[in-house]
Amino acid sequence: MRELPPGNYIHMVIEPPKSWMPLELSELWKFRELLYFLTWRDIKVRYKQTALGAAWAILQPVLTMLIFSIVFGGLAKLPSDGVPYPIFTFIGLLPWQLFNFALTQSSNSLVGSQNLISKVYFPRLVVPFSSVLAGVVDFGIAFVVLIGMMAFYGISLTPATLLLPVFLFLALTSAMAVGLWLSALNVKYRDIRYVVPFLTQFWMYATPIAYSSSLIPERWRWLYSLNPMTGVVEGFRWAILGKSSLDVVSLFLSACVVIAMLIGGLYYFKRMEASFADII
Amino acid sequence: MNDIAIRVEHLGKQYRLGRKQAAYSTFRETLLRAANAPLRWLKGERKAEQNSFWALDDISFEVKHGEAVGIIGRNGAGKSTLLKILSRITSPTRGRLDVYGRVGSLLEVGTGFHPELSGRENIYLNGAILGMSRVEIKRKFDEIVDFSGVEQFLDTPVKHYSSGMYVRLAFAVAAHLEPEILVVDEVLAVGDAEFQKKCLGKMSTVTNEGRTVLYVSHNMDSIERLCSQVIWLNQGNIEECGKTEEIVNLYLNSGLPKENLTQWSNRKGSQSIFFKYLAIYRKESQLSSREFQMGDSVHFLILLHSNDNFARAYIGLQLINFQGELVFAFHSQERGFRCDMRKGENQFKLIVPFLPLLPGNYYVNLAVLLPDKSIADEVLLADTLVVYPTDRYSSGYPFLSSHGKFFIEHQWVNLQDSPEGQNL
Numbered sequence: 001m002r003e004l005p006p007g008n009y010i011h012m013v014i015e016p017p018k019s020w021m022p023l024e025l026s027e028l029w030k031f032r033e034l035l036y037f038l039t040w041r042d043i044k045v046r047y048k049q050t051a052l053g054a055a056w057a058i059l060q061p062v063l064t065m066l067i068f069s070i071v072f073g074g075l076a077k078l079p080s081d082g083v084p085y086p087i088f089t090f091i092g093l094l095p096w097q098l099f100n101f102a103l104t105q106s107s108n109s110l111v112g113s114q115n116l117i118s119k120v121y122f123p124r125l126v127v128p129f130s131s132v133l134a135g136v137v138d139f140g141i142a143f144v145v146l147i148g149m150m151a152f153y154g155i156s157l158t159p160a161t162l163l164l165p166v167f168l169f170l171a172l173t174s175a176m177a178v179g180l181w182l183s184a185l186n187v188k189y190r191d192i193r194y195v196v197p198f199l200t201q202f203w204m205y206a207t208p209i210a211y212s213s214s215l216i217p218e219r220w221r222w223l224y225s226l227n228p229m230t231g232v233v234e235g236f237r238w239a240i241l242g243k244s245s246l247d248v249v250s251l252f253l254s255a256c257v258v259i260a261m262l263i264g265g266l267y268y269f270k271r272m273e274a275s276f277a278d279i280i
Numbered sequence: 281m282n283d284i285a286i287r288v289e290h291l292g293k294q295y296r297l298g299r300k301q302a303a304y305s306t307f308r309e310t311l312l313r314a315a316n317a318p319l320r321w322l323k324g325e326r327k328a329e330q331n332s333f334w335a336l337d338d339i340s341f342e343v344k345h346g347e348a349v350g351i352i353g354r355n356g357a358g359k360s361t362l363l364k365i366l367s368r369i370t371s372p373t374r375g376r377l378d379v380y381g382r383v384g385s386l387l388e389v390g391t392g393f394h395p396e397l398s399g400r401e402n403i404y405l406n407g408a409i410l411g412m413s414r415v416e417i418k419r420k421f422d423e424i425v426d427f428s429g430v431e432q433f434l435d436t437p438v439k440h441y442s443s444g445m446y447v448r449l450a451f452a453v454a455a456h457l458e459p460e461i462l463v464v465d466e467v468l469a470v471g472d473a474e475f476q477k478k479c480l481g482k483m484s485t486v487t488n489e490g491r492t493v494l495y496v497s498h499n500m501d502s503i504e505r506l507c508s509q510v511i512w513l514n515q516g517n518i519e520e521c522g523k524t525e526e527i528v529n530l531y532l533n534s535g536l537p538k539e540n541l542t543q544w545s546n547r548k549g550s551q552s553i554f555f556k557y558l559a560i561y562r563k564e565s566q567l568s569s570r571e572f573q574m575g576d577s578v579h580f581l582i583l584l585h586s587n588d589n590f591a592r593a594y595i596g597l598q599l600i601n602f603q604g605e606l607v608f609a610f611h612s613q614e615r616g617f618r619c620d621m622r623k624g625e626n627q628f629k630l631i632v633p634f635l636p637l638l639p640g641n642y643y644v645n646l647a648v649l650l651p652d653k654s655i656a657d658e659v660l661l662a663d664t665l666v667v668y669p670t671d672r673y674s675s676g677y678p679f680l681s682s683h684g685k686f687f688i689e690h691q692w693v694n695l696q697d698s699p700e701g702q703n704l
């Protein structure tokens with residue numbers, strides 16, 4: 001009657017959580033299809049019931065770019081490293097909006113999936129992870145707009161553009177690292193959802209999107225490059241325009257900060273995971 | 281030889297609740313609590329033990345491969361908690377579980393269904409959430425659609441489905457889950473009679489295939505049809521377990537509760553008067569119950585023992601909601617009820633002709649005060665009662681917990697159309 005001979009069953013032990021649990025990232029791999037479906041769902045549902053649909057993916061960065069170009073480029077006359085200001089700021093906005101979206105969505109992801117979490121088991125990491133990934137489509141659309149804009153200004157892409165995925169990866173990992181902390185905290189303290197908009201606003205001004213990082217005094221540079229998004233935005237400008245040189249040291253510093261936050265976030269998340277269903 | 285599918289050893293699960301602790305807290309509360317901690321410690325209040333309860337106390341049992349085991353018990357007995365631990369949704373506080381085989385759990389139909397997505401899309405999404413692979417769903421897709429009977433609407437967003445169609449589609453996906461161990465919570469309580477029959481049929485095929493099933497239900501008929509063994513849970517412990525027929529009979533005949541409040545440790549006071557037992561029942565039936573509908577007439581029968589004669593003592597009964605908030609306190613004094621205690625046994629009845637509670641779980645706290653207002657006995661969480669949604673005005677839309685804190689009897693009047701309106 002049984003398909004498997006006895007003893008061939010997977011053995012699983014369920015015990016009370018300990019304070020330091022192994023991360024079990026292989027679990028995440030086992031649930032990769034769920035990750036795929038949840039990401040797919042988020043993408044699919046995002047612009048349903050909006051009148052403009054996916055056009056929002058273009059409108060958001062383009063409108064922000066226009067505002068920045070008028071206020072910072074036109075009125076404040078901020079230097080833009082010798083490229084037309086709209087291009088300069090749009091390249092910064094691309095990874096920023098991806099990061100901003102991924103961070104905001106992942107912070108609210110667990111609370112938004114209450115129903116799933118209290119009814120089904122799966123590694124909870126899948127939830128913030130899928131909301132981070134869902135932002136990539138918008139990024140792709142906005143990137144096409146950038147190429148159009150560059151053609152308009154007669155600027156061509158440099159071969160270094162091929163390195164863009166590296167910086168894209170850094171942006172996503174940063175969002176994931178912070179999103180892990182915030183999403184787990186949000187389950188327990190709903191204050192987080194009010195904190196996130198402020199956080200992203202401060203963070204945006206601490207990132208060279210509207211201005212060039214050459215404005216930052218030399219002695220504060222090290223502090224400035226602790227912000228991983230500085231490295232990402234600089235990297236994007238370097239890879240696409242090839243004008244400024246890449247500050248490898250500060251990029252390395254950024255990467256270290258991200259890795260530290262990510263590992264801390266993963267452990268914190270794992271520790272909180274066991275009680276999500278009870279307190280959500 | 282390893283015949284065991286599930287081995288549970290001394291399993292316990294503790295939940296915290298209390299006046300101060302809401303379902304989730306804010307930073308401010310946590311900071312305040314941290315600031316007050318040394319003070320509380322000085323006062324001798326250690327970790328709020330009285331604010332927690334064991335939903336499962338000490339459970340041990342084994343299930344063999346191929347067995348279908350039913351889990352019965354009143355609400356609050358710990359059935360759902362047990363299923364949640366088995367399906368790894370929540371973790372135990374103590375004890376250990378060994379599970380041999382893949383577990384699939386169905387604690388609800390349609391978990392993760394998204395209203396904006398079409399039926400087809402939801403089949404894939406829900407399948408993946410329940411743990412099926414894409415290949416597996418693809419292979420069973422036609423079968424699922426066939427079982428659900430919603431072919432024509434496959435590409436319609438499910439928000440346009442009737443509730444019956446929605447449930448049928450959701451159950452169809454769930455029914456095609458093929459784990460080695462299936463954990464099911466009362467999902468059959470949905471849908472029309474015909475569909476329920478179909479679901480039961482499907483469930484018995486599953487058990488006949490030799491798969492291991494754990495099934496929670498209040499419906500003794502379905503338990504008797506599906507399960508060979510039954511575990512009866514009572515207040516977080518196993519009351520009885522064994523052959524279905526035997527245990528179901530014992531359970532149905534258990535009648536009045538044996539809850540003896542004398543053994544309840546969750547109390548304080550001088551104990552010169554103390555609570556012996558509490559029974560809650562609906563007016564019409566003499567059977568004690570913990571399940572009510574909004575608007576039911578509810579009687580609380582309270583038995584106390586007094587060490588002496590006391591003229592003008594006071595009794596109080598509090599209803600606490602699941603967030604730990606006081607919903608209402610019934611005090612004998614405010615009601616103008618003179619509560620005289622005779623030495624020995626005393627019985628009182630609190631009658632609530634109309635229960636204005638919205639659906640949810642409620643706890644009952646009891647207190648009795650001596651004439652000088654000092655506490656003689658206080659029993660926290662003496663009992664629970666569950667209120668189910670009721671369509672009080674037959675509108676087709678029952679009142680739910682989301683409607684607020686409690687129910688207020690009311691009516692609407694259109695003053696334009698009605699003649700009585702014109703007179704106002």
